[in-house]
Amino acid sequence: MTGTSLPAPLSADGPVLRELASTEPSAEGARLLRHARHSKRLLLLRAVLDAAPGPEAADHWALLEEAERHDPTAVHDVLHYPSTGVWAEETLRRLHAPEGDAPPPDLGHLGALAVAAALRAGVSFKTALRPVQGRLALPTLGLLRPPRPGTLALTERSWDPQDPAALPLHALPGGRTVLDDLDPYRAPAGHHATQPARRLTPRGHRRWDTQWSAALTLLDRYDPARAAEAAGLLRSIVPLAGASRSSGATLPAAPGTVLVRVQSPPALAATLVHELQHGKLTALGDLVTLHTADRTPRHWAPWRSDPRPFEGLLHGTYAHLALARYWQRAALYGARGAWAAHARHRAQVAAVLPGLQRSPQLTPAGREFTRAMAEAEAAMDELPPPGDQYATARAALARERRGWADAHPQLAAVTPG
Secondary structure, rough: OOOOOOOOOOOOOOOOOEEEHHHOOOOOHHHHHHHHHOOOOOOOOHHHHHHHHOOHHHHHHHHHHHHHHHHHHHHHHHHOOOOHHHHHHHHHHHHOOOOOOOOOOHHHHHHHHHHHHHHOOOOOEEEEOOOOOEEEOOOOOOOEEEOOOOEEEEOOOOOOOOOOOEEEEEEEEOOOOOOOOOOOOOOOOOOOOOOEEEOOOOOHHHHHHHHHHHHHHHHHHHHHHHHHHHHOOOOOOEOOOOOOOEEOOOOOOOOOOOEEOOOOOHHHHHHHHHHHHHHHHHHHHHHHHHHOOOOOOEOOOOOOOOOOHHHHHHHHHHHHHHHHHHHHHHHHHOOHHHHHHHHHHHHHHHHHHHHHHOOOOOOOHHHHHHHHHHHHHHHHHOOOOOOOOHHHHHHHHHHHHHHHHOOOHHOOOOOOO
């Protein structure tokens, strides 16, 4: 596999950093972030291979390399599929855990990756894998449900989407994004806030098709550049179960996916805008250090009731900056409630961003990044909401902040703002 080194760090005063800070889609910024994600994923997979005991993992890797020689694009898609990152991070953690402190690593999944890549690349192969609980997950393809338990012999003819033993991933309309309700690594185990839904019924898939298509239509109407960005960045959508505490989330280990509940098209479009910013900022963190703060939750965030660490505050401010701009553009098209949403999100950003800028824990790159964020926020003055909506939103937020300070007196003095 090629490209196993991270790209050079971004310049602390470079134009690409400022473009990314604005939250607006950037062709050069997207290229750099894709490169960073690609290199990080290959380094992670290489670390799994180096730590894996026995020759079996090396055999799986050899099949991946053979497939890459025939079709690099197909293999890239399999290795960079979002769930592959979740599996790789969990496997590496288990491989390095003291004996008895973690379940055994699922090294057979590396074989499933190799088989999926070989099937996608169209190469001839013979291998054998043992399904887990009667199912063999093939990332980017779906699941195989063999009729009998035990080791499964696999060849280039083993995947037929029309075969009753195959459960293909559901392709969402309008692009290459799939609805992943199958892959066992589509979300980390044990996280109740991001509990993935079980396999959906055909009716559930149709509902997602309808809401997804309508959400993309709204995105394309109100903010075509963000619609194109979503199409380029999103490889999978993981539907969340109703018991999940979160309505939307991203996973640092799984760039290219958003975990989200099915919701109305306007809400889904806004969730995609919001969550894509988290993914971008996470990838940016592999290229440049923006701050040196620790993870202590001590800061007020207008969109949360609990104290947040500095990193969480920065992430939230960045995502809400994008939402403020998105709702401003939606309002110009007459979207119902858009001016109020814009005013609320902008007020939230404006309440926090000055304090972020003053933080002594920012690096030079962080100071430039937050400065460019502030410039993007100030540029919204060119198209203010009608009447006193923005002033009303700021007044309401000031009351909420006083209430939070009363509830957290020991933290109020250290909160940026």
